[in-house]
Amino acid sequence: MKKDSLIERIAVKLKIIPDLSRREINLKNHGILRKYPSPENWHNHTELDAQAWPKRIEKKYSLIPTTCFNCESACGLMAYVDKETGKVSKFEGNPHHPGSRGRNCAKGPATINQINDTERILFPLRRKGDRGSGEWERISWEEALDDIASKIRSSLKTGAKDKVVYHVGRPGHEGYTNRVLKAWGVDGHNSHTNICSAGARTGYALWHKHDRPSPDHANAKVILLTSSHLETGHYFNPHAQRILEGMMDGAKLIVIDPRLSNTAAMADHWLPTWPGSEPALFLAWAKIILEKKLYDREFIENWVNWDEWMKAEHPKEKCEFDRFIELLLIEYEKYTPEYAASECRIPVEQVIEVGEVVASAGKRLCTHVWRAAAIGNLGGWQVSRTLHFLNVLTGSVGTEGGTAPNSWSKFKPELFDEPPDPDGWNELHFPPEYTLSHFEMSHILPHMIKEGRGKMDVYFTRVFNPVWTYPDGFTWIEMLQNKEALGCHIALTPTWNETAFFADYVLPMGHASERHDINSYATSAGKWVAFRQPVLREFSRREGKDVEFTHETNPGEVWEEDEFWIELSWKIDDGTMGIREHFMSPYRENEKITIDEYYK
Numbered sequence: 001m002k003k004d005s006l007i008e009r010i011a012v013k014l015k016i017i018p019d020l021s022r023r024e025i026n027l028k029n030h031g032i033l034r035k036y037p038s039p040e041n042w043h044n045h046t047e048l049d050a051q052a053w054p055k056r057i058e059k060k061y062s063l064i065p066t067t068c069f070n071c072e073s074a075c076g077l078m079a080y081v082d083k084e085t086g087k088v089s090k091f092e093g094n095p096h097h098p099g100s101r102g103r104n105c106a107k108g109p110a111t112i113n114q115i116n117d118t119e120r121i122l123f124p125l126r127r128k129g130d131r132g133s134g135e136w137e138r139i140s141w142e143e144a145l146d147d148i149a150s151k152i153r154s155s156l157k158t159g160a161k162d163k164v165v166y167h168v169g170r171p172g173h174e175g176y177t178n179r180v181l182k183a184w185g186v187d188g189h190n191s192h193t194n195i196c197s198a199g200a201r202t203g204y205a206l207w208h209k210h211d212r213p214s215p216d217h218a219n220a221k222v223i224l225l226t227s228s229h230l231e232t233g234h235y236f237n238p239h240a241q242r243i244l245e246g247m248m249d250g251a252k253l254i255v256i257d258p259r260l261s262n263t264a265a266m267a268d269h270w271l272p273t274w275p276g277s278e279p280a281l282f283l284a285w286a287k288i289i290l291e292k293k294l295y296d297r298e299f300i301e302n303w304v305n306w307d308e309w310m311k312a313e314h315p316k317e318k319c320e321f322d323r324f325i326e327l328l329l330i331e332y333e334k335y336t337p338e339y340a341a342s343e344c345r346i347p348v349e350q351v352i353e354v355g356e357v358v359a360s361a362g363k364r365l366c367t368h369v370w371r372a373a374a375i376g377n378l379g380g381w382q383v384s385r386t387l388h389f390l391n392v393l394t395g396s397v398g399t400e401g402g403t404a405p406n407s408w409s410k411f412k413p414e415l416f417d418e419p420p421d422p423d424g425w426n427e428l429h430f431p432p433e434y435t436l437s438h439f440e441m442s443h444i445l446p447h448m449i450k451e452g453r454g455k456m457d458v459y460f461t462r463v464f465n466p467v468w469t470y471p472d473g474f475t476w477i478e479m480l481q482n483k484e485a486l487g488c489h490i491a492l493t494p495t496w497n498e499t500a501f502f503a504d505y506v507l508p509m510g511h512a513s514e515r516h517d518i519n520s521y522a523t524s525a526g527k528w529v530a531f532r533q534p535v536l537r538e539f540s541r542r543e544g545k546d547v548e549f550t551h552e553t554n555p556g557e558v559w560e561e562d563e564f565w566i567e568l569s570w571k572i573d574d575g576t577m578g579i580r581e582h583f584m585s586p587y588r589e590n591e592k593i594t595i596d597e598y599y600k
């Protein structure tokens, strides 16, 4: 068996990946219990066929790593490709993935159900009747690309920078589509973020620009969750395993959740706060930290612009740190435990008892909020802002066992070509009256269209189903059926959904194991990068077969966005638009880039 490399040994020591060195346990007369196949055997893995039991029939597999696409955690998956049939038999976890470390939630291995879904869309479709009539015709990828490219070309040739739009529900890769849109010269990116994490992000961004937390649960003394992160929160599987590790090492778990969720049930302290009242609680705890002098003086003095606050708010006072603390206590004097208890509708004794636990955590206070209270309430951004205040006071920002800015844990790929930013502004995404919007105001898009504030020539939705998931789905239907305001709608989706039903083109895109993406997320206190790959394409490569496009190996003609954007961009440019220059191979002069070259 191959020995672990130095990097693997260090990663094991730091508990970034599990110790895989003891892959086999000899059970004396009962055979060998295998922990996990080692990478050098991944293309020649043998297992007994469970269906053939009690006969011992061997099956040969090629094991191909990829990543899950059923939430943003992008946990590692290992596809078991049956070498006889060339089909994926099952998915299991990949212990070499530093984020998930071999563990998945039920949705990861359930990818097998998605790829075998008998009702999935297998071929490109074009609408025949009216939008929403449910009449479709099958077309080729070539036809789809030609049609759509000519519409985009016409729009771009008018000089408009805001009429070609890509609206994404589930992002999956780092910077790919932004690069494409910039190559087209449009300000065309829209997201779902304003019904998701924008509230929490705003609160974090106001502290230090980085707009997400990266918690080090495993090394914390106190874990404070404003959410239900053991079972439903963002990044919950990678978080849950580290929260449990922290608890096994003695960390106290505090859960703020109006519901007795599974996470709340595991907590040492569960505070069922009245929704939206959480900032009152956090400021009461901030006051306890200040009063008990448990704040980290050195950290605050060096990393907080307290002196600017003094000059702005108390210009007549001496600009001294001790005076700053006194004035801060006056600033927050209203936030007594009694006030917090009454706002949050929890016992005052609990506010004090748990506040003392938080105050005692020092540099190992690990806090987290993602959506939860920070998006469901007016002023929700104050939830993350006041929560992070506790980290700032205790100096637990970027410490072992504390909470770090997310970008410390994020890998940013350097792209082979970076087109310039568009020379234009999309007011349907960032309307001028919402000067503080932290992400696109996507939730009011159909309302602005209804008011006649803009039009879209070409509108892509990608894994995005506002008709179903937004509270005002019928207004989205109105927009999608309005041919005056919406020239052409293309749904890029692996499955049918209510929004795709109103599209002009429905283009089948791959599930987790049928596409390329780069993933890197703040799932723990560490930077990792994972590669999502179409496993049957990789299987073909291992078997020595050439593949030009991923749809040749996927079910039906299911494609992937990455190659689709390259081909579409190439077709849009009639040779005069300067788009093709951003899709040239860095390895072959004047040739179109291939997806293998993109990720080389």
Ligand code: SF4
Residues within 6 Å of the ligand: 068, 069, 070, 071, 072, 073, 074, 075, 100, 103, 104, 105, 106, 107, 108, 109, 235, 236, 237, 238
């Ligand atoms: S937690 Fe991991 S396995 Fe579960 S859906 Fe998310 S990425 Fe997939």
